[in-house]
Structure formats: C-alpha cells, structure tokens
Amino acid sequence: MLKRIAILGGGAAGTMVANRLAKRLYKELKSEQVEITLFSKDENHIYWPGYLFVAFNLDDPESFKKREKELLNPSVKLQTEEVNKIDLNNRTLVLKSGASYQYDYLVIATGSEYHYEEIQGYDSVVGFYDEIHALKMRETLNSFSGGKIVVNIARLPIRCPPAPAEGTLILDDILRNRGIRNNSEIIFTTPINMIIGIKEAHALLINEFEKRGIQFVPYFTVASVDPQNKVIESQEGDKIKYDLLIGVPPHSGAQVIKASEIGDRMGWVPTDKYTLQVKDHPEVYAIGDATDLPISKAGATADFESYIIVDNIISDLRGEKIKKTYDGSVMCFAAAGLGKATVFRFNYTIPPNPPTPLDTLWWVKLMYNKLYWDITARAIL
Amino acid sequence: MSSFKIYKRLDLTSSSCAGPIGELSGVMDEVNPGEAVEVIVADEATKKDIITWANRRRFKVVDQGQENGKFKLLVGK
Ligand SMILES: Cc1cc2nc3c(=O)[nH]c(=O)nc-3n(C[C@H](O)[C@H](O)[C@H](O)COP(=O)(O)OP(=O)(O)OC[C@H]3O[C@@H](n4cnc5c(N)ncnc54)[C@H](O)[C@@H]3O)c2cc1C
Numbered sequence: 425m426l427k428r429i430a431i432l433g434g435g436a437a438g439t440m441v442a443n444r445l446a447k448r449l450y451k452e453l454k455s456e457q458v459e460i461t462l463f464s465k466d467e468n469h470i471y472w473p474g475y476l477f478v479a480f481n482l483d484d485p486e487s488f489k490k491r492e493k494e495l496l497n498p499s500v501k502l503q504t505e506e507v508n509k510i511d512l513n514n515r516t517l518v519l520k521s522g523a524s525y526q527y528d529y530l531v532i533a534t535g536s537e538y539h540y541e542e543i544q545g546y547d548s549v550v551g552f553y554d555e556i557h558a559l560k561m562r563e564t565l566n567s568f569s570g571g572k573i574v575v576n577i578a579r580l581p582i583r584c585p586p587a588p589a590e591g592t593l594i595l596d597d598i599l600r601n602r603g604i605r606n607n608s609e610i611i612f613t614t615p616i617n618m619i620i621g622i623k624e625a626h627a628l629l630i631n632e633f634e635k636r637g638i639q640f641v642p643y644f645t646v647a648s649v650d651p652q653n654k655v656i657e658s659q660e661g662d663k664i665k666y667d668l669l670i671g672v673p674p675h676s677g678a679q680v681i682k683a684s685e686i687g688d689r690m691g692w693v694p695t696d697k698y699t700l701q702v703k704d705h706p707e708v709y710a711i712g713d714a715t716d717l718p719i720s721k722a723g724a725t726a727d728f729e730s731y732i733i734v735d736n737i738i739s740d741l742r743g744e745k746i747k748k749t750y751d752g753s754v755m756c757f758a759a760a761g762l763g764k765a766t767v768f769r770f771n772y773t774i775p776p777n778p779p780t781p782l783d784t785l786w787w788v789k790l791m792y793n794k795l796y797w798d799i800t801a802r803a804i805l
Numbered sequence: 806m807s808s809f810k811i812y813k814r815l816d817l818t819s820s821s822c823a824g825p826i827g828e829l830s831g832v833m834d835e836v837n838p839g840e841a842v843e844v845i846v847a848d849e850a851t852k853k854d855i856i857t858w859a860n861r862r863r864f865k866v867v868d869q870g871q872e873n874g875k876f877k878l879l880v881g882k
Contacts, residue, residue, distance in 0.1 A: 579834055621828075659862065
C-alpha cells in the first residue's frame with residue numbers, strides 16, 4: 425500500500441529531510457510504494473546566514489536565494505502553497521486553497537518567523553536577520569561617519585544566537601578599516617547575562633569585546649524604541665541613546681503551528697529531545713527551528729537532526745524496530761571579526777571547546793556559504 | 806507556591822546557545838500572570854544567575870530545591 429510522507433516547510437530542514445529520504449527510498453519511490461511531498465509557501469529557499477554578509481556589503485541577496493524546485497530531488501513532489509492547518513488527529517494538512525492532503529508520516533519543518541511589530545518602534549532598526557533590514561543596514565553604514573551604535577537582541581530564542589556577536593565583531597573591524605572606530609562607540613545589549621548562553625563561548629567572545637573596547641550590557645530586555653529621539657528603553661528601566669540601532673527581532677514559531685493549536689504559546693512544537701517525535705503523535709516529527717527544544721536554532725542542528733528522522737521513518741516503513749536518537753549535536757562556524765572565525769561544536773552532554781579564532785576557519789565559513797546549496801540543501805553528502 | 810499554576814517544565818541542564826537564562830526568558834515571555842515555570846539547572850552558579858535575572862525582571866522565585874544533584878527553581882509571574 426502507498427505510504428505518503430509529507431514534509432511541511434521548504435527551508436534548510438525540510439529540504440534536507442526530503443532529499444535524504446528520496447535518496448534512501450529510491451526503489452520504493454520508483455515502484456510507487458512511497459510518495460514524498462514537500463509543502464512550502466515560498467517558491468524560494470533562503471539561506472539566512474547570508475544576510476550577515478549582505479548587511480556589510482560583502483555579498484548580494486541573490487547569492488542566498490534559490491528556487492526550491494532546483495534544490496529538490498526530482499522524485500520529491502513540490503507543492504508551493506501555504507498550509508493553513510495541521511490536523512494531527514486526522515493526519516491531514518489543510519491547504520490555503522481548501523484542498524487537503526492525508527499523510528502517513530509528517531515532518532514539521534516550518535521554521536521561525538519574525539515579529540518586529542511586537543515592540544513599539546522596532547521596525548526602525550537596521551539588521552542582518554532578513555533581506556529588507558540587511559539592505560537598509562548596508563545603505564546606512566555606507567554613509568555612516570561615526571557615532572554610537574547599539575546592537576540589540578530583543579528576545580530569545582533566536583536563529584543562530586552567535587550571529588549578533590559575529591555581526592558586532594565584523595562591524596568593529598569595518599569601522600576600523602574605514603578609520604571611524606575612534607569616533608564610534610559600540611554597545612551590545614541582550615536580555616541575558618552572557619553574549620551567548622554557553623560559558624565557554626561567552627568567555628571567548630567577552631575577551632574579544634574587551635580587546636576591541638565593545639561595551640557589553642547584560643539584562644537589557646527591550647521595551648520600546650523611539651526612532652525620533654533615537655532612544656532604546658528596556659523593561660528593566662534603562663535607556664540608551666543611539667545614532668544607529670542594529671536589532672535582532674523577536675522570533676516565534678510559524679503561524680500555522682499557532683493556528684493549528686499544536687505548539688506552545690510562541691508556536692514552537694513540543695518535541696521529544698531524543699526521538700524528535702511530536703508529543704503524542706509518533707508518526708509526526710519536528711525538525712530545525714520549529715521545535716521547542718532548548719538547543720540552538722541553527723541549520724547545523726537541523727542537519728544533525730535530519731539523519732535521525734530519515735533513519736527512523738525508513739526503519740518504521742520497513743517494519744524494523746531499531747530507532748536512532750538525537751544527541752543534541754550542534755556545530756556552528758562563528759565569525760570573530762572580519763577574516764577570523766571559530767567553531768562551536770557541542771551536544772547535550774559535551775560543552776563546546778571553541779578554538780582561538782583562525783583565518784582558515786573564516787575561509788571555511790565563506791566557502792560553506794557557496795557549498796551549502798549542494799552539500800546541505802541538495803544533501804549530496 | 807500553590808497559587809501558581811505550572812505552565813511548563815524546562816530541563817536546562819544541557820548546553821544551548823541561548824543558555825539557561827535565554828531559554829527561560831523566552832518562555833517567561835509567554836507566561837501569564839499567576840503562572841510559573843519549573844526549571845532544572847545543572848549547577849549552583851546557574852541557579853544564582855537565574856535568581857539575579859528574575860529579580861531584575863521582577864519575576865518571583867517561588868520555590869527552590871535540589872534533586873539528584875541538580876537544582877530546581879520555580880519562577881512565577
Ligand atoms: C544572520 C543569521 C546567521 C545564521 N548563521 C548560522 C550559522 O552560521 N550556522 C547555522 O547552522 N545556522 C545559522 N543560522 C540559522 C539558520 O539559518 C536557521 O536555523 C535555519 O535556516 C532553519 O531552517 P528551517 O528549515 O528550520 O527554518 P526556515 O528556514 O525558517 O524554513 C521554514 C520553511 O517553512 C515554510 N513554511 C512556514 N510556514 C508554512 C506554511 N504554513 N505552509 C507552507 N510552508 C510554510 C517557510 O516558507 C520556509 O520555507 C543563521 C540565521 C541567521 C538569521
């Protein structure tokens with residue numbers, strides 16, 4: 425009997441799962457025992473880390489967008505349409521057109537969404553978390569001649585928590601290269617007590633901040649931004665005046681998760697940290713940014729998770745009992761300024777031990793921006 | 806303590822880029838007044854950090870204890 429595997433989301437996570445499944449289920453797809461359909465509301469697949477490079481005019485948005493169709497294995501069916509509802513009890517997806525799709529297995533890979541509108545005045549920021557704000561940042565920096573720059577993380581969790589520090593360090597180097605660092609101040613503000621929430625990584629980054637004279641302001645949870653008077657105010661009661669505000673917007677899970685009432689109040693999907701199955705629904709998995717797991721919302725997380733989900737769906741299809749479990753593995757190449765990078769590699773039990781920033785790791789990071797499409801999205805490896 | 810309804814239980818003993826406070830702060834943003842989050846952390850230093858953070862955000866540390874060498878806190882709104 426035909427088994428239908430639905431993958432919801434055409435970002436890094438959904439695409440990797442689809443392509444890895446298609447490769448492994450080659451025979452079953454050919455003999456029509458299995459069907460794999462990926463649903464995505466966007467025709468384009470976005471490589472989000474690229475906006476860090478766009479904001480600093482190191483690359484262009486076109487380098488970080490490809491049509492999902494070009495990335496998917498031809499045996500995967502692509503349905504470019506928004507899914508309005510996930511009905512877990514009836515194993516059905518309801519599409520915007522009103523059509524529905526019944527699945528035997530579902531992989532939820534709906535990612536994160538941004539909510540600039542949740543904080544008064546926050547849409548006035550520049551940044552490197554999406555194309556619009558990255559292009560605004562590129563333009564603003566182009567004519568910037570010095571002043572007080574505040575980098576703010578609005579709320580956690582966010583995509584790739586090291587990215588705001590990476591952007592701050594690159595900014596510092598760019599201002600130095602342009603000879604305007606001496607008449608600039610850089611202040612990094614975050615709701616928590618560390619630059620990123622892992623002691624070993626924080627130690628490395630705070631050392632880098634101190635060397636460069638970047639001020640670190642912990643316990644700063646933005647309440648509002650006044651773009652006229654250029655003031656950012658925190659829930660803790662602090663106010664900082666700025667000339668340029670670089671913001672990382674509040675994130676939540678996808679709207680469809682909230683509308684289907686299958687997530688928590690922020691729309692993150694309740695997921696088993698080892699099996700990656702969605703609570704009470706063993707035929708449903710969640711992956712990537714969409715989960716409520718307290719790890720890291722990173723493409724690399726999704727990469728590690730994808731192997732577990734693919735193996736477990738296949739073993740279930742074949743009636744095997746052996747299941748794999750996810751060990752919390754994450755790996756991120758993090759820029760430590762222009763031309764240097766380090767790497768954070770850890771799992772549920774082993775904390776990271778990041779090496780001193782090296783130029784070779786910077787080149788690995790740049791190279792990966794290009795290799796992402798083949799190695800990760802097309803899952804060639 | 807009994808007046809707080811537990812909204813979520815969080816095991817924050819593993820490494821996470823957002824860190825224990827980052828993960829908890831994200832969840833506290835979704836909590837309604839009268840609700841609390843139960844957290845488990847691996848060490849005393851993290852427990853103290855959470856208490857400092859909770860005081861600054863004017864959340865209430867309703868209860869604290871120790872279980873199997875780990876530290877438990879109940880943080881309410
Ligand atoms: C500046 C920056 C730097 C980063 N750096 C790194 C890094 O160095 N390393 C790293 O590993 N990660 C990094 N990341 C994080 C990484 O980009 C994300 O974690 C990753 O893209 C998550 O992929 P995803 O597929 O889970 O979610 P997404 O990319 O958000 O994809 C979700 C998909 O679901 C689709 N979708 C949502 N709702 C629906 C619906 N109702 N119907 C149909 N389709 C729907 C969307 O259209 C989209 O295609 C960075 C991110 C940023 C912003």
